[in-house]
Every structure is written in C-alpha cells, then in structure tokens.
Amino acid sequence: MSKKVTGLLPQVTFSILFALSLKPRHGYEIMQQVEHDSVGKVKLGPGALYGTIKQLREDNLIEEMPFEGNERRRYYRLTKKGWDTLNAELAYFQNTVELAQQRKLLGGTLGVAQ
Amino acid sequence: MNKLEQRFPRYSKLLSLYPSNYRQNYGEQMLQTLADMLDDPERSKTAVWSRLTLDFPLSLLKQQLIYTGEVMAMDTPYYVKRSAVVGSALVAPFFIFLALNGIMHNRLQHSWVWNSWFLFVWLILLPAIAALANIQALVRSRQAAGTAQNKRRRSNSSQLMACIDHFASESWHTGYRVLPRQRPLRNRQSVPRTSQLACYLAVHPKWYCLDKS
Numbered sequence: 001m002s003k004k005v006t007g008l009l010p011q012v013t014f015s016i017l018f019a020l021s022l023k024p025r026h027g028y029e030i031m032q033q034v035e036h037d038s039v040g041k042v043k044l045g046p047g048a049l050y051g052t053i054k055q056l057r058e059d060n061l062i063e064e065m066p067f068e069g070n071e072r073r074r075y076y077r078l079t080k081k082g083w084d085t086l087n088a089e090l091a092y093f094q095n096t097v098e099l100a101q102q103r104k105l106l107g108g109t110l111g112v113a114q
Numbered sequence: 115m116n117k118l119e120q121r122f123p124r125y126s127k128l129l130s131l132y133p134s135n136y137r138q139n140y141g142e143q144m145l146q147t148l149a150d151m152l153d154d155p156e157r158s159k160t161a162v163w164s165r166l167t168l169d170f171p172l173s174l175l176k177q178q179l180i181y182t183g184e185v186m187a188m189d190t191p192y193y194v195k196r197s198a199v200v201g202s203a204l205v206a207p208f209f210i211f212l213a214l215n216g217i218m219h220n221r222l223q224h225s226w227v228w229n230s231w232f233l234f235v236w237l238i239l240l241p242a243i244a245a246l247a248n249i250q251a252l253v254r255s256r257q258a259a260g261t262a263q264n265k266r267r268r269s270n271s272s273q274l275m276a277c278i279d280h281f282a283s284e285s286w287h288t289g290y291r292v293l294p295r296q297r298p299l300r301n302r303q304s305v306p307r308t309s310q311l312a313c314y315l316a317v318h319p320k321w322y323c324l325d326k327s
Contacts, residue, residue, distance in 0.1 A: 028150035045169025048146045050140040051176055072118070072146035103155050 009089050012052050014040050017061065018079065024065050025076035027053070061085055068107045118145040131174055133181035164256075191258060197251035201244035208236040 004072075009017070012034075019033035030053075031044050047110065052078060056062045060083035064076040084095060100106050119126040122145060129141045137238045215222040222228060 027147040031147065031151075039136055041297065043165060045165050045173070046144040046151075046178075047169045047173025050136075051173050054136065054140065072142045072145075074143055 008092065009085065011042060012044065012055065013061075014046065014086075014089055016049075016052055016056065017082055019078060020062060020082070021086060022076050024075045026073040028074050030076070047092075056082070116142075118142070118149055122148060128170060132177050136177050148285050170202075186327075191251075193254055194251045194255055197247045204240040204244040208240065211236065236324070 015034040015038060016030055018037055019030050022033070024031065027046070027049055031049055034042050034044060053062065057064070057076075059081075060079055062076045063079050065077055097106070125148060126141075126145060129137055129144060148162075150156055179317065183288070199206070238272060
C-alpha cells in the first residue's frame with residue numbers, strides 16, 4: 001500500500017525515521033536513539049518498535065540491509081521514499097516553528113496575558 | 115532452542131501468540147532487543163520488565179487485529195461479500211419498516227402497506243432469497259477452500275525442496291551437508307530455520323540424508 005507524503009506522521013514513526021537519518025541501525029540502537037532524541041519522552045518496547053518497523057517496511061519507508069554477522073541483529077536504513085517523508089515532516093515542523101516565532105509564542109510567553 | 119530462547123523461555127513462549135508471519139520475521143530480533151536492554155548497565159532491569167509488561171499485550175493485540183483484518187480482506191472471496199451485501203439489502207426493508215412503524219406509533223400497521231401481499235414479500239420471499247444467496251456462497255466457498263488446501267500442500271512441498279537446497283548450499287556454515295538421494299535440487303527460494311529443516315529431513319528421509327562433512 002503506497003501512501004502520499006504529507007507530513008504529520010505519528011510520533012513513533014517520525015522518531016524512528018529521524019533515528020535512522022544518521023546511519024543504519026539495528027533494533028536496540030533505534031530504541032536508544034529514539035529515547036535520546038526525545039529526551040526520554042518516547043519510550044519503546046520491543047513490540048511497539050518492531051510493529052512500527054513492520055509498518056514502515058510495508059510502506060517502503062525503510063528497508064532491511066543485507067545480512068551481516070549476527071543473524072538476530074538486522075540493520076535498517078531509510079529508503080528514498082523514507083527520506084522524502086522525513087524531509088516533508090521536518091519542513092512542516094520548520095514552518096510551524098517559524099509561525100510560532102512570528103506570533104511570539106516561543107520563549108515561555110504562551111498563555112500569559114498581555 | 116537457541117541461547118536467547120533458553121535465556122527468556124517465558125517471553126519466547128509468549129511470542130508464539132503473535133501472528134506467525136510477524137513472529138518469523140521479528141521474533142528473534144525482539145528476543146535480541148530484550149537481551150540488549152537487559153544487558154545495558156544504564157537500564158534498570160525492573161524498568162525493562164515493567165515496560166515489557168505494558169508493551170507486550172498492546173502490541174500483541176495490535177498485530178492480531180492487523181492480521182485478522184488482512185486475512186478477512188484477502189481470504190474472503192468476492193462472491194461471499196456480494197452475497198452478504200445482497201442478503202442485507204433484501205432483508206433491510208423489513209427492519210426499516212419496523213423502525214418506521216415504531217417511530218410513527220404503529221400507524222403503518224393500520225395503513226395500506228400492512229396487507230398479506232406485502233407481509234409475504236417482506237417476511238418470507240425476500241428473506242428466503244437472501245438465505246438462498248448466502249447458502250450458495252457458503253457452498254461455493256467450501257468447494258474453493260478444498261481446492262486452496264490442495265494448492266497449499268503443493269506449495270509447501272515446493273518450499274521444502276527450496277529449504278533443502280538452501281541448506282545444502284550453506285553446508286560450509288553448519289558443518290553438515292545434505293546429500294540428495296533421488297530428487298534433483300531446485301533453485302533456492304527462502305531461508306529455512308535449522309530446526310525446521312531437521313523436521314523436514316526426518317519426514318523425508320528417502321529423498322535426502324544429513325551427513326557431517
């Protein structure tokens with residue numbers, strides 16, 4: 001099933017794509033990087049991690065690298081579609097941050113009466 | 115049973131509750147990830163197991179729901195879906211009539227629609243046609259299931275040959291080799307698990323034998 005690249009991915013999906021943007025990683029490395037990038041806010045268990053990996057592979061956003069060494073450590077990397085999706089998502093976030101800056105919402109003033 | 119299955123016997127048994135294709139693709143990787151989590155000195159073992167307690171049932175439910183949806187979408191033939199829709203459409207007017215009658219405080223019951231001809235059509239004729247359409251689809255799907263089972267058996271046989279072929283080509287890795295007795299080896303198609311292959315060899319000893327190289 002092919003999906004259009006629109007931005008606004010689920011949090012876990014985005015986190016995994018973002019973690020794989022640096023280099024190909026195996027499951028536990030992805031989990032560690034996701035925790036690091038989200039400052040511990042996104043915590044994955046093996047079930048959630050591989051459930052999302054399965055979905056990403058079916059959507060052709062990531063692919064398994066050729067088998068090397070330990071059979072149980074499979075490395076995953078972004079595909080061309082995965083890079084496009086990640087870029088679309090980051091562009092969306094960048095636009096949102098710019099809008100927030102224009103509206104002076106950043107810097108802890110949100111909700112403070114002027 | 116490999117080392118990780120020996121290390122986490124309960125978790126590896128729980129993994130068997132996942133759909134088979136998911137388990138085959140990701141089961142061992144999940145075990146390895148759990149081992150990595152527990153071996154990481156920066157992680158508390160209690161935190162790992164408590165995370166797993168929450169993660170396992172949720173992901174199991176999700177994967178089972180996905181699998182059930184896929185099976186229903188793929189395995190339900192078109193004519194069964196069509197019969198279900200036709201049957202529902204045929205009996206729907208009766209239920210719509212009952213609902214309307216209720217809303218209108220039984221006024222329809224005393225109107226021109228409440229005569230023997232309409233009752234015959236709604237209560238007997240249309241439900242009977244709906245039942246016939248679904249019975250026909252049921253019989254047809256039973257026949258198709260028998261044909262599919264035969265096809266699956268032939269496919270399994272073909273996969274078995276491919277597994278043996280692959281194992282033969284990987285004999286340098288395992289220290290064992292498979293010697294063909296009667297049948298020629300075919301093109302490799304899939305990567306087998308060694309334990310599965312041992313079963314295949316036990317079932318088909320007259321075709322192949324396992325020999326220490």
